[in-house]
Structure formats: C-alpha cells, structure tokens
Amino acid sequence: MYEPLHVYGHGKLLITGEYAIMRGAKGLAVPVRFKQHLRVKPLAEPLIRWTSRHPDKSLWMQAEYDLNLKMLSGTPSNDAGLIRNILLALKKMNPDLFLRGYVLETHTEFSRDWGMGTSSSLIAVLSKWAQVNPFELLDQTFGGSGFDVAVSLGGKQMLFWREGTKRKWEFVRWRPPFGKNIFFVHLNRKQDTARVVKKFATQSVPEQTIARITRLSEEMLETKQIGRFQELMLEHEHLVGKLTGQRPVGKRLFADFDGAVKSLGAWGGDMVMAVGGNDSEQYFRSRGYEIIFPFSKLMI
Numbered sequence: 001m002y003e004p005l006h007v008y009g010h011g012k013l014l015i016t017g018e019y020a021i022m023r024g025a026k027g028l029a030v031p032v033r034f035k036q037h038l039r040v041k042p043l044a045e046p047l048i049r050w051t052s053r054h055p056d057k058s059l060w061m062q063a064e065y066d067l068n069l070k071m072l073s074g075t076p077s078n079d080a081g082l083i084r085n086i087l088l089a090l091k092k093m094n095p096d097l098f099l100r101g102y103v104l105e106t107h108t109e110f111s112r113d114w115g116m117g118t119s120s121s122l123i124a125v126l127s128k129w130a131q132v133n134p135f136e137l138l139d140q141t142f143g144g145s146g147f148d149v150a151v152s153l154g155g156k157q158m159l160f161w162r163e164g165t166k167r168k169w170e171f172v173r174w175r176p177p178f179g180k181n182i183f184f185v186h187l188n189r190k191q192d193t194a195r196v197v198k199k200f201a202t203q204s205v206p207e208q209t210i211a212r213i214t215r216l217s218e219e220m221l222e223t224k225q226i227g228r229f230q231e232l233m234l235e236h237e238h239l240v241g242k243l244t245g246q247r248p249v250g251k252r253l254f255a256d257f258d259g260a261v262k263s264l265g266a267w268g269g270d271m272v273m274a275v276g277g278n279d280s281e282q283y284f285r286s287r288g289y290e291i292i293f294p295f296s297k298l299m300i
Helices: 077-093 118-130 134-140 147-154 193-200 207-222 226-244 249-253 280-285
Strands: 005-014 027-043 047-053 059-066 071-075 101-108 158-163 166-171 182-186 259-263 271-276 292-294
Touching: 005 118, 005 147, 027 047, 027 118, 027 147, 027 207, 047 077, 059 077, 071 077, 077 118, 077 134, 101 118, 118 134, 118 147, 134 147, 147 158, 147 166, 158 207, 182 280, 207 226, 226 249, 226 259, 226 271, 249 259, 271 280, 280 292
Parallel strands: 047 101
Antiparallel strands: 005 027, 027 101, 027 158, 047 059, 059 071, 158 166, 182 271, 182 292, 259 271
C-alpha cells in the first residue's frame, strides 16, 4: 500500500429507472468513456495532501489534513469539508489506513456539471485504494441506490435493482441498431442529486409503478425498433412525471422536437437523451445546447 498507486472508475449514465430505482425498480445503467482517476503516493510527513483537478488539469480543490483528519487548510472549504467526511468514513472502515502520510490526487475526464458521477466514481476509486466495501462507503457518505458505484467499478452496461438492502445487477449489452439516432444533451445546468435522493426517500411509490418501470427498462433494452423505443421513452417520462409531480422535459423545453426526449437521472438538470432524425444535433445547437454527445462517442 506504500507504493505509488493509480486506480480509476468510469463515469455513468442512468438510461431508465431514475427515482424508482431507489425503490426496487430495475434501471438500465451504462458506463461512459470518461473516467475519474486517483493517484496515491506515500508522503514522509504526517499529512494527507489532497488535490482534485478538472478535465483540463486545472486545480479544482486542494486541502491538507493531519493523520487524525483534522483539516489544516482547504480551498474551497465546502469541498474540502466533504472530502474530510469521506476520509473519516474510510478511516472508520479501515482504521490502519492513515497511519502514515499520503498525497492523493483525483482527476476527472468529465465536467462536474455533466451529471456523469463525480461523487460515485470518487467512492469507487477510494474504495479500491482503501480496500473497503464501496457500497458501505456510499451509504456512510452520499447515499443512493448504488447503481452508479456498481457501474463505475464494473465498467459494463447493466440492469441494476435493489431487493431490500441488497444491491443486484445483471450485465447486459445495449447496442440498438438506431444508435446513430441517439444523442445525449447537457441542459446547461447542474442538478443536486444528493438533495433529490434525500427528498424522494420519504415519498411513497405504488408497486404497480415500480413494476411498470422495471418492464419499461427491460423493453427499452430489448427493442430494435426506433419508433417503439421512442414510445417507451415517453411512457417512462409520463410515469416519472406523475411520480415526482414534474412536467417532462420534452414538453417543457422541446415540444417542437421531431422525436422523443427523456431525462436522465434527477430531473431538472444534467443530461437528457434525445432520439430523433439526422438533424437532431443541429436542433439542440440552434437552441443554445452546445454539449452534445452522439451515442457512439460516449458508450464504451
């Protein structure tokens, strides 16, 4: 453990099952090409030096802690405090982890604003390094269903679901023949997933809704027909809209789009999936949405 170490975890997208996945519905989750890296080096001084970097390698956050994880410095302080809480959880799970100093540096290949799992891939890489249970670490820090951690560590597409406190998944292959018609579009704003998860955790969800969203996830994985896929997308949007009391993004922002649009993850920000014709990318760019990933450029 004292040798320099490099580990990474994949970013993710949740194609189906948002919100309902926390209540037992199956969701189709996929890793993306972008990763988060963690590099660890031993440090002779009794300190933990932490640095986090943006995709362009510019500085995002840095902090120093003593071996009892008292924060000695940190900028920005909110992020440094969050990292301290994660390190404290790691120390609780592995008491021998911080008997010496370390330099820890993270680097994300994707923007924090894209909703691709900055927090979950961080949990993944830290659990790899510390040799602790990643889902226990998640439960002690951010919370959530755990699909994102499973995807980050597994690096494969999967159907993910929960049975009580147990997390389960099945590796799948999602390569629809209409992949050239699928685009992932950033909405130019970030959603606070942790806050949304906490709020939804107390909400009641009808069992028939959970069952139907599970079936929609399975059908969207299996169908080879673009028209049927679009129908399933819109039904999924309708169900989750009723569940959360929100208006689907397609009706709210893209009513004139010739195709179907579906929110990914917490509604109101981050990414949407659009399935339409050859002019889909131009449609979104003309409306000020410049961060667009074709299916083939994002999938592993």
